[in-house]
Amino acid sequence: MTAPPTLETQAPPPPMDSVGFLRWTWRQLTSMRTALILLFALAVASIPGSILPQRGNNPLLVDEWLEEQPTIGPILDRLGFFDVFGAPWFAAVYLLLFISLIGCVLPRVGVHWRAMRSQPPIAPKNLSRLQAFAETTTALTPTQVVDNANDYLRKNRWRVRTGVTDSQVWVSAEKGYLRETGNLVFHLALVLILAAVAIGGLFGWRGNVIVKEGNGFSNTLTQYDAWGGGRLASADTIPPFAFTLEDFAVEFGRSEAERGSPRLFEATVEVQREPGGPINPDLIEVNHPLTVAGAKIFLVGHGYAPTFIVRDSSGATVLDDAVVFLPQDGNFTSTGVIKVPDSTPQLGFQGIFLPTSAIDDIRGPHSIFPDADDPSVFLSAWEGDLGLDSGIPQSIYTLKTDNMEQIGLRALVPGQTWVFGQGEIEFTGWQRWASFQIAFDPGKEAALAAAVLATLGLTVSLFTRRRRVWVKARVAPNGSTLVESAGLSKSEAGDVSEDVRDLLEASEGIDRR
Amino acid sequence: MTTAESMGLAEASNAAIYATMVTLTIAMILFAASFASGRRPASAKAHVQVASGSGSVAVLDRPESKSANDPGRKLANVAMSLTWLATGLLTVALVLRGIWAGRVPWGNMYEFSISSAWGVLVVFLVMSLRRDLRWLGLFVVAPALLTLGLAVTVLYTEAAQLVPALKSYWLVIHVSAAIICAGAFTVAASSAALSLVQSRRERSGREWHGPMAQVPSAEKLQTFTSRIIAFAFPLWTFSVIAGAIWAENAWGRYWGWDPKETWALITWLVYAAYLHARSTAGWRGDKASWIAILGLVTFLINYFGVNIFVNSLHSYAGL
Numbered sequence: 060m061t062a063p064p065t066l067e068t069q070a071p072p073p074p075m076d077s078v079g080f081l082r083w084t085w086r087q088l089t090s091m092r093t094a095l096i097l098l099f100a101l102a103v104a105s106i107p108g109s110i111l112p113q114r115g116n117n118p119l120l121v122d123e124w125l126e127e128q129p130t131i132g133p134i135l136d137r138l139g140f141f142d143v144f145g146a147p148w149f150a151a152v153y154l155l156l157f158i159s160l161i162g163c164v165l166p167r168v169g170v171h172w173r174a175m176r177s178q179p180p181i182a183p184k185n186l187s188r189l190q191a192f193a194e195t196t197t198a199l200t201p202t203q204v205v206d207n208a209n210d211y212l213r214k215n216r217w218r219v220r221t222g223v224t225d226s227q228v229w230v231s232a233e234k235g236y237l238r239e240t241g242n243l244v245f246h247l248a249l250v251l252i253l254a255a256v257a258i259g260g261l262f263g264w265r266g267n268v269i270v271k272e273g274n275g276f277s278n279t280l281t282q283y284d285a286w287g288g289g290r291l292a293s294a295d296t297i298p299p300f301a302f303t304l305e306d307f308a309v310e311f312g313r314s315e316a317e318r319g320s321p322r323l324f325e326a327t328v329e330v331q332r333e334p335g336g337p338i339n340p341d342l343i344e345v346n347h348p349l350t351v352a353g354a355k356i357f358l359v360g361h362g363y364a365p366t367f368i369v370r371d372s373s374g375a376t377v378l379d380d381a382v383v384f385l386p387q388d389g390n391f392t393s394t395g396v397i398k399v400p401d402s403t404p405q406l407g408f409q410g411i412f413l414p415t416s417a418i419d420d421i422r423g424p425h426s427i428f429p430d431a432d433d434p435s436v437f438l439s440a441w442e443g444d445l446g447l448d449s450g451i452p453q454s455i456y457t458l459k460t461d462n463m464e465q466i467g468l469r470a471l472v473p474g475q476t477w478v479f480g481q482g483e484i485e486f487t488g489w490q491r492w493a494s495f496q497i498a499f500d501p502g503k504e505a506a507l508a509a510a511v512l513a514t515l516g517l518t519v520s521l522f523t524r525r526r527r528v529w530v531k532a533r534v535a536p537n538g539s540t541l542v543e544s545a546g547l548s549k550s551e552a553g554d555v556s557e558d559v560r561d562l563l564e565a566s567e568g569i570d571r572r
Numbered sequence: 573m574t575t576a577e578s579m580g581l582a583e584a585s586n587a588a589i590y591a592t593m594v595t596l597t598i599a600m601i602l603f604a605a606s607f608a609s610g611r612r613p614a615s616a617k618a619h620v621q622v623a624s625g626s627g628s629v630a631v632l633d634r635p636e637s638k639s640a641n642d643p644g645r646k647l648a649n650v651a652m653s654l655t656w657l658a659t660g661l662l663t664v665a666l667v668l669r670g671i672w673a674g675r676v677p678w679g680n681m682y683e684f685s686i687s688s689a690w691g692v693l694v695v696f697l698v699m700s701l702r703r704d705l706r707w708l709g710l711f712v713v714a715p716a717l718l719t720l721g722l723a724v725t726v727l728y729t730e731a732a733q734l735v736p737a738l739k740s741y742w743l744v745i746h747v748s749a750a751i752i753c754a755g756a757f758t759v760a761a762s763s764a765a766l767s768l769v770q771s772r773r774e775r776s777g778r779e780w781h782g783p784m785a786q787v788p789s790a791e792k793l794q795t796f797t798s799r800i801i802a803f804a805f806p807l808w809t810f811s812v813i814a815g816a817i818w819a820e821n822a823w824g825r826y827w828g829w830d831p832k833e834t835w836a837l838i839t840w841l842v843y844a845a846y847l848h849a850r851s852t853a854g855w856r857g858d859k860a861s862w863i864a865i866l867g868l869v870t871f872l873i874n875y876f877g878v879n880i881f882v883n884s885l886h887s888y889a890g891l
């Protein structure tokens with residue numbers, strides 16, 4: 060900053076006429092104190108978003124919360140507390156902060172531009188009153204002293220101005236303009252970050268999909284289990300690529316200390332980057348997403364899909380498929396539902412899949428290791444109407460048993476068949492599935508570039524000291540030359556005493572640098 | 573590596589931690605004794621003289637040094653040496669832990685805590701190379717020791733390999749920056765707290781006696797605090813950006829308002845507010861010092877609060 064630490068006193072009262080009032084408001088908004096308060100306000104406004112569950116991250120938890128808190132839940136919901144970072148009041152705080160920032164920084168750009176092109180100010184009358192001061196006498200003439208000082212300062216890249224006032228020759232010099240440059244770059248880069256985030260928010264999209272081993276995925280909206288996009292993203296803006304999950308490898312720690320913790324996830328895929336294009340193998344790992352047509356495919360989860368064959372009472376196969384079960388705990392105790400609409404009557408099964416089976420009185424059937432060392436399923440069979448024709452979309456993970464009747468329960472290991480009156484179900488084995496998040500954010504490169512720029516500007520600014528120094532020389536009554544040198548730090552916490560000492564020595568002709 | 577060999581490494585690492593704690597405890601007691609005995613017969617007037625600095629070059633950081641054979645000073649010198657020793661031992665402990673686990677020793681809260689204690693000590697010692705910081709020793713060694721104590725009693729975990737989400741060199745960059753920041757923010761908060769005490773004392777206008785007499789003036793403490801924060805803030809900015817890059821690689825978004833990320837931003841905002849306060853009339857003094865303390869509080873909330881109480885993507889850091 061050019062100005063020394065601001066000396067704002069108590070704010071003057073607002074003038075009454077409207078132009079004056081507007082100007083007053085603008086000045087208040089762009090003052091340092093307002094910036095300070097808005098920074099705090101933004102920090103405080105973020106807190107509820109870190110304590111309450113948020114729709115964007117965890118919609119299920121939000122629903123649970125609302126169920127448990129029927130009185131204040133809906134009020135908080137209406138006020139946007141479950142979507143804090145999209146709430147209008149949150150936006151109001153950061154938009155005000157950025158308006159304040161732009162209003163504050165743009166004028167400073169002009170001021171700084173002029174300061175960089177103008178000369179340092181002339182030497183003050185009384186140097187000994189300044190922050191750091193030193194004096195000496197020498198046999199050199201005042202002109203020699205000033206020439207020495209001038210050479211030294213220019214060599215060390217100070218901006219120098221010389222002059223003569225009242226028979227004293229003086230040098231005035233300034234250094235550290237980069238401090239303000241860095242500061243301005245930093246603040247303006249923050250605006251760029253905001254813009255890049257906004258672009259990503261408007262044009263970006265992301266979706267989640269579960270793909271079983273051996274199955275494919277093609278990038279259209281209907282294939283996603285969940286998809287969300289910005290206001291300007293739509294079905295026809297997403298690139299038409301496709302991939303097949305050939306194999307999904309996992310490994311879990313087996314030593315005592317690391318039992319069950321994941322060691323490796325690796326999805327082998329065959330990717331077709333555009334319709335009709337070549338199909339190439341590739342690998343997707345955690346931390347190693349695959350980039351296709353600007354979108355990134357991330358591996359985010361995995362689980363088991365037990366395979367079943369269901370036959371009706373005539374022996375005809377009515378279902379032969381791998382069914383996605385969702386993991387419920389770290390050992391992949393998984394639950395899922397098998398729906399068989401093509402049999403008469405319709406059949407439905409609720410199932411628990413255990414990769415490594417155990418059973419006890421308290422927890423019932425559960426898995427004790429995440430890998431499939433000793434798999435089994437527990438099935439509960441139902442017959443009746445699955446309710447698929449009611450027109451209300453159903454989750455594939457729940458069975459509506461309102462119009463169904465339970466037939467029985469059974470545990471099966473791979474290869475076993477359960478024959479019941481209306482047919483039979485064979486548990487043939489299991490596959491793995493992987494879930495992918497596919498994300499497209501056109502603003503992220505710009506956001507990164509702006510963030511790097513901000514950090515550079517900030518670092519330059521905080522590590523540069525802006526300071527002024529002066530040398531004055533005049534002939535003393537005894538004929539020798541009296542040399543005075545002084546300095547002033549223009550930045551926080553600056554110490555210019557060393558600069559002053561070096562300058563004085565240089566003026567005497569002792570150049571240590 | 574055989575199991576026996578690797579158990580040996582783990583035990584050696586733990587032993588080095590305990591040795592560190594013993595050494596630090598002695599250092600803390602000596603620092604405390606030195607602090608309590610430190611009486612400088614200088615009066616407030618002497619300070620004014622230094623500051624006006626007419627005819628000579630003003631000296632900034634160093635408080636008037638006490639005579640060399642002052643017993644308090646000797647104690648502090650021994651304490652400084654012990655702090656160096658303890659930091660060396662802690663470094664050994666971290667390296668052994670890292671070799672044992674076959675990765676950087678920042679995989680869980682236990683390891684991050686001992687690394688943070690290391691960060692506090694290193695920041696303090698590096699700064700002490702250029703200025704006399706014996707007066708600060710007690711207020712740096714105590715939090716470091718507390719952190720280590722918490723780590724070994726509450727947070728201890730057997731070393732495990734990193735879960736795949738943590739395997740990234742961005743982790744190394746992100747966390748190493750955060751560890752140095754933890755150290756710097758702690759030292760800054762200690763000095764800010766001291767400046768608050770000092771400033772109250774100065775306002776009371778009483779004579780300069782008692783332990784606080786050896787501590788620099790409130791204004792110098794504030795300057796010291798702001799220098800540390802001016803160093804740590806860009807580093808924290810960098811650490812947050814590295815974290816965002818890591819998150820982008822692991823989860824497909826660079827910023828998702830996960831509680832951990834949110835609190836990192838809150839910390840960042842508070843320190844930005846601090847830097848602004850230092851340039852705002854009426855805020856540069858005690859108010860800025862309070863903000864520096866608040867900054868550390870938000871950092872700790874992020875570390876303990878979010879890891880333990882909040883359901884966050886980052887909570888896998890294992891208790």
Ligand code: HEM
Binds near residue numbers: 098161164517521844
């Ligand atoms: C997103 C909001 C903002 C953030 C994160 C922020 C952050 C910072 C930081 C970290 C510094 C110190 C680093 C440096 O000197 O380069 C700083 C300095 C400064 N900021 Fe901001 N700022 C923000 C908004 C504003 C606003 C709205 C104003 C205008 C009122 C403003 C005016 C200044 C000024 C004048 C300085 C220089 C202070 C000095 O050199 O002593 N900033 N800001």
